[in-house]
Amino acid sequence: MASRLVAASQAPLPANAHTVAARLNVAISKLAGTATGQSPSLAVAIAENGRLIYDRGFGKAKPNTRFRIASITKMFTAVSILQLVEQHRVALAASVATYLPSVPYARKITVRELLQHTSGLWNYVNAAFVDGAVRKPTTPAAILALAASHPLGFAPGTKYAYSNTGYVVLGLIVEHVTGQSLSTYEQQHIFAPAGMHDTTFGRAAPNATMAVGYMTPHGPRATAYDPSWLFADGDIVSTAADVARFDIALLGGKLISPQTFALMQQNPVETHDASGSYGLGVQISSPLGYRFVGHHGGVPGYATDNEMVPSHGLAIVVLSNSFDFITGRVNRVVLRTLLPVSPVAAIREDPAITARFRLTLLSLLEGEMDRSKFTPKVDAALTPDVLKQTVIALKPLGAVTSVKYRSMRKMRHGNAYYYDVTFADGRTMTWEFALTARGKIAAIGSTGG
Missing domain, CATH: 3.40.710.10 (DD-peptidase/beta-lactamase superfamily)
Structure with a gap:
């Protein structure tokens, strides 16, 4: 070094x-x-x-x-x-x-x-x-x-x-x-x-x-x-x-x-x-x-x-x-x-949205999803092959051991929520979970860890 x-x-x-x-x-x-x-x-x-x-x-x-x-x-x-x-x-x-x-x-x-x-x-x-x-x-x-x-x-x-x-x-x-x-x-x-x-x-x-x-x-x-x-x-x-x-x-x-x-x-x-x-x-x-x-x-x-x-x-x-x-x-x-610490992080957590994110994440890790919950664009992007590759990439990390709320930002047509997700191998990643104003999932994915 x-x-x-x-x-x-x-x-x-x-x-x-x-x-x-x-x-x-x-x-x-x-x-x-x-x-x-x-x-x-x-x-x-x-x-x-x-x-x-x-x-x-x-x-x-x-x-x-x-x-x-x-x-x-x-x-x-x-x-x-x-x-x-x-x-x-x-x-x-x-x-x-x-x-x-x-x-x-x-x-x-x-x-x-x-x-x-x-x-x-x-x-x-x-x-x-x-x-x-x-x-x-x-x-x-x-x-x-x-x-x-x-x-x-x-x-x-x-x-x-x-x-x-x-x-x-x-x-x-x-x-x-x-x-x-x-x-x-x-x-x-x-x-x-x-x-x-x-x-x-x-x-x-x-x-x-x-x-x-x-x-x-x-x-x-x-x-x-x-x-x-x-x-x-x-x-x-x-x-x-x-x-x-x-x-x-x-x-x-x-x-x-x-x-x-x-x-x-x-x-x-x-x-x-x-x-x-x-x-x-x-x-x-x-x-x-x-x-x-x-x-x-x-x-x-x-x-x-x-x-x-x-x-x-x-x-x-x-x-x-x-x-x-x-x-x-x-x-x-x-x-x-x-x-x-960013003042954005002070925005209060919505437990219901956190619970929804956790459920969606766990389903995603199993390669399963309720497509009616996603926007048409995200639904189309999450092809069977993409889901399979996601499972393969995340499987080595082990089970999710904790989900901790970080922050929220407003988007033009909804809100994006950020969580620290810790896995069994000890690694923590920040995930984004975006919802439209009508509650459809507009994005879910890791932004880093």
């Missing part, structure tokens, strides 16, 4: 920076390793009030170890677009055809809908990995040609459905408007201003240490894929500290104005899953009682998370080389160490 205490911190650190770093080191080091639930290589960086205050590698990782940051990449693509919006070179309400008339369904989709995953464009990534196409190089044009063979999933702007395809289009818009490659543009307008010197596209720089990706902490190694398949939606390689520098620049107004950063968070669409809601290139959630603004990422071999807590000037970056690692476990350690 290697660490770097970057600077002493201002409030709200509960003690001096060295004491806090020591507490974090002890807690996070328990999550590094090759046992179930751990990560062979784990890198964590924390920024507070414009400064990098913590940067450490655990397991086989050092602070300068590179990881694929996966969908955190989308934040960079979104910031690129919003820089062009500030310059009046791109309009959020404009149709894609304004810039790229040959893109599938270009006249029906707006730039805003691409950013918020409400375009209806077919998501190409899963199919490309399943059929093995990712083993050979591709181009953004070839990816869009695949999307053209699929109809829109719904009328643009009417629903949310995560689509990597939309971010490929956004990357091409940046290239068309600026006359530069996306990588060159972001190097000049994001990496350089933010002071990111250990960040590249596609592959790590020569002689850089790259974390080897695994599907689980004890293997197997993730199947290799060509990063060209993740253009603009997941192709950046970086360190935890460099991603934290991006957050510092974003929170500090160096990349976009504070007004535009606020715009990224305005009028988010509900995702109806544990990710909360989605703004303009950022996920917005409150799983631990604090308002997170950032993005989770996952590609075979890597699980990543970049979360800012703007109200506290805080940013937490977690990079793992195990695809099944729950990054929220690190966020939980950091928040409990650095910040006071």
Whole structure:
């Protein structure tokens, strides 16, 4: 393990920076390793009030170890677009055809809908990995040609459905408007201003240490894929500290104005899953009682998370080389160490809802469910195969031994409740249980542990 205490911190650190770093080191080091639930290589960086205050590698990782940051990449693509919006070179309400008339369904989709995953464009990534196409190089044009063979999933702007395809289009818009490659543009307008010197596209720089990706902490190694398949939606390689520098620049107004950063968070669409809601290139959630603004990422071999807590000037970056690692476990350690108990947690528990959550969870763990209790969207998502895989994944944890209420947050069409669930093996995970105003289950799932 290697660490770097970057600077002493201002409030709200509960003690001096060295004491806090020591507490974090002890807690996070328990999550590094090759046992179930751990990560062979784990890198964590924390920024507070414009400064990098913590940067450490655990397991086989050092602070300068590179990881694929996966969908955190989308934040960079979104910031690129919003820089062009500030310059009046791109309009959020404009149709894609304004810039790229040959893109599938270009006249029906707006730039805003691409950013918020409400375009209806077919998501190409899963199919490309399943059929093995990712083993050979591709181009953004070839990816869009695949999307053209699929109809829109719904009328643009009417629903949310995560689509990597939309971010490929956004990357091409940046290239068309600026006359530069996306990588060159972001190097000049994001990496350089933010002071990111250990960040590249596609592959790590020569002689850089790259974390080897695994599907689980004890293997197997993730199947290799060509990063060209993740253009603009997941192709950046970086360190935890460099991603934290991006957050510092974003929170500090160096990349976009504070007004535009606020715009990224305005009028988010509900995702109806544990990710909360989605703004303009950022996920917005409150799983631990604090308002997170950032993005989770996952590609075979890597699980990543970049979360800012703007109200506290805080940013937490977690990079793992195990695809099944729950990054929220690190966020939980950091928040409990650095910040006071969230006032959201003071909202009184509703015992009836807790009892309903426990019953639903136990049924889910048995692979059974009363489908009449769920929204149509969740019902459709919980296929027999998904239920089977859920049972397989959670069975090693043993029986549920306790369920403890944490907090509640209001959604546009209901409420989300959060619980600490402890299993027989001693592991505790935070679960979300969302209900619509009519009492239908809109989400149930682990947000971390």
